[in-house]
Amino acid sequence: KVIMTTRKILTLTLVRNVADEILLGLKKRGFGEGKWNGFGGKVEPGETIPQAAARELTEECGLQAHYLTKVGLLDFEFVNDPVILEVHVFETRQYSGTVIETEEMCPKWYKIEDIPFQNMWLDDAVWFPRYLKGGPQFYGYFLYKGFDTILKQELKSTDLS
Numbered sequence: 001k002v003i004m005t006t007r008k009i010l011t012l013t014l015v016r017n018v019a020d021e022i023l024l025g026l027k028k029r030g031f032g033e034g035k036w037n038g039f040g041g042k043v044e045p046g047e048t049i050p051q052a053a054a055r056e057l058t059e060e061c062g063l064q065a066h067y068l069t070k071v072g073l074l075d076f077e078f079v080n081d082p083v084i085l086e087v088h089v090f091e092t093r094q095y096s097g098t099v100i101e102t103e104e105m106c107p108k109w110y111k112i113e114d115i116p117f118q119n120m121w122l123d124d125a126v127w128f129p130r131y132l133k134g135g136p137q138f139y140g141y142f143l144y145k146g147f148d149t150i151l152k153q154e155l156k157s158t159d160l161s
């Protein structure tokens with residue numbers, strides 16, 4: 001019996017300020033509601049993945065990114081669900097505009113040492129330290145059972161370019 005999977009391409013953008021703090025948003029509704037997260041969402045037809053990342057950032061927190069760095073790629077699989085979430089992770093340190101609360105997100109600047117992992121997706125505690133260290137791009141794979149259990153995980157450095 002052949003098992004078919006499909007991929008849903010998503011973006012995730014992490015914003016850093018000159019004090020090296022990170023901007024996270026408290027998701028107010030929908031998927032991941034109640035969790036602090038970076039900003040992102042779907043890639044629309046006709047836009048590139050970086051264009052989608054920039055658009056989602058502006059829609060969700062009001063900032064305009066002027067430069068995005070690709071920092072990693074995350075694959076999320078869920079037991080008994082054929083859709084693999086392929087999340088392209090970006091960072092921006094060059095942006096303009098004013099951070100605003102939107103219908104989706106309540107944004108807040110966090111010092112690195114205060115990142116609220118207990119109120120984030122479980123996988124974030126695994127790959128954030130690798131992201132924060134900088135260096136080569138990372139690839140992460142997480143097999144979830146429901147939303148609160150990770151059955152399998154992989155994290156490695158990779159050159160995605």
Ligand SMILES: CSc1nc2ncnc(N)c2[nH]1
Nearest residue numbers: 012037038076085121123124
């Ligand atoms: C579906 S599992 C998941 N983990 C995540 N971590 C960070 N940002 C996301 N959008 C995440 N989704």
